[in-house]
Amino acid sequence: MSMRKVKLGSQGAVVSRMGLGCMGMSEFYGERNDAESAATLLRALDLGVNFLDTADMYGIGDNEELVGKTIRGRRDEVFLATKFANVRKKDDPTYWAVSGKPEYVKAACDASLQRLGVEHIDLYYQHRVDPATPIEETVGAMGELVKAGKVRYLGLSEASPATIRRAHKVHPITALQSEYSLWERHVEEEILPTVRELGIGFVPYSPLGRGFLTGAFQKLSDLNSQDARVQRFPRFSQENFDKNRALVEKVKELAGRRGATAGQLALAWVLAKGEDLVPIPGTKRRKYLEENAGAAEIRLTAEEVAELEAVNPQSAVAGERYAPAQMKAIDQSA
Numbered sequence: 001m002s003m004r005k006v007k008l009g010s011q012g013a014v015v016s017r018m019g020l021g022c023m024g025m026s027e028f029y030g031e032r033n034d035a036e037s038a039a040t041l042l043r044a045l046d047l048g049v050n051f052l053d054t055a056d057m058y059g060i061g062d063n064e065e066l067v068g069k070t071i072r073g074r075r076d077e078v079f080l081a082t083k084f085a086n087v088r089k090k091d092d093p094t095y096w097a098v099s100g101k102p103e104y105v106k107a108a109c110d111a112s113l114q115r116l117g118v119e120h121i122d123l124y125y126q127h128r129v130d131p132a133t134p135i136e137e138t139v140g141a142m143g144e145l146v147k148a149g150k151v152r153y154l155g156l157s158e159a160s161p162a163t164i165r166r167a168h169k170v171h172p173i174t175a176l177q178s179e180y181s182l183w184e185r186h187v188e189e190e191i192l193p194t195v196r197e198l199g200i201g202f203v204p205y206s207p208l209g210r211g212f213l214t215g216a217f218q219k220l221s222d223l224n225s226q227d228a229r230v231q232r233f234p235r236f237s238q239e240n241f242d243k244n245r246a247l248v249e250k251v252k253e254l255a256g257r258r259g260a261t262a263g264q265l266a267l268a269w270v271l272a273k274g275e276d277l278v279p280i281p282g283t284k285r286r287k288y289l290e291e292n293a294g295a296a297e298i299r300l301t302a303e304e305v306a307e308l309e310a311v312n313p314q315s316a317v318a319g320e321r322y323a324p325a326q327m328k329a330i331d332q333s334a
Helices: 034-046 062-077 102-116 135-147 161-170 191-198 228-232 238-258 262-271 286-297 302-311
Strands: 005-008 013-016 051-053 079-084 086-089 092-098 121-126 151-157 175-179 201-205
Touching: 005 201, 013 079, 034 062, 034 286, 062 079, 062 102, 079 102, 079 151, 102 121, 102 135, 121 135, 121 175, 135 151, 135 161, 151 161, 161 191, 175 191, 191 201, 238 262, 238 302, 262 286, 262 302
Parallel strands: 051 079, 079 121, 121 151, 151 175, 175 201
Antiparallel strands: 005 013, 086 092
């Protein structure tokens, strides 16, 4: 298997049809295993999965260091994406703020370059929009990084259509990253039409519903009580878990007909939504990386796409995608 390449946006970026989200390697989803995570990163490159997605906040810098150290001998094979704006502190892991101030943009980029051990970042995202800083100022500073050769392409994450349009006027935006999966389709109404109109690529994160859509979790106790999914995401709460598991069972049933896993079918659904979508399922294990990569070989018919959506209507998904405090951090600018 060698993952084919596609265009990401209209500014010249070319990436593998599917990327690899690296967040869980360093934080949030259970115990770390840096050796297996490093092996997973290298296996991704062997499979042609060259689009690696990290952020300065994942592990409060640890994830960038892990990724950078691992790819050092293979940098020319990698399309490297990282993010800034979520401000955290090593000495106080509970501290969390958002900054899009121009001086912070430049300092954050320099810090990421140092941790990654690279001369440039291929795709640099604003992780969350700072409501206290005009997007024009933030993207203006990001554009200066492009001029300086520190960054090749610019991206936004969880930005509203209005913010995307304002940003794109300042400097071309290559990609928008937002949550999108079989059970989270909020982007279909306004966000996807906006980025397509502007020639911006779309990068769905959590395309497997934070692992729920794989069917791996049969009961809530399958997850460690310290797992962030249990602590922070309403869809994994006790009251919502069984309702959502019933939806996943329907996906597993349809997957069985195709000789695929539930996770592969859920990823194939995202891929069927357009060549301009490049999902970044996350994993820290080679086994699941290989399973996810196999989804790129599955071609769903229009009837299969419709059937998947019929058995997983958005209205049937129990719980918001984030807790209320985190939902407030999602850009809603009009």
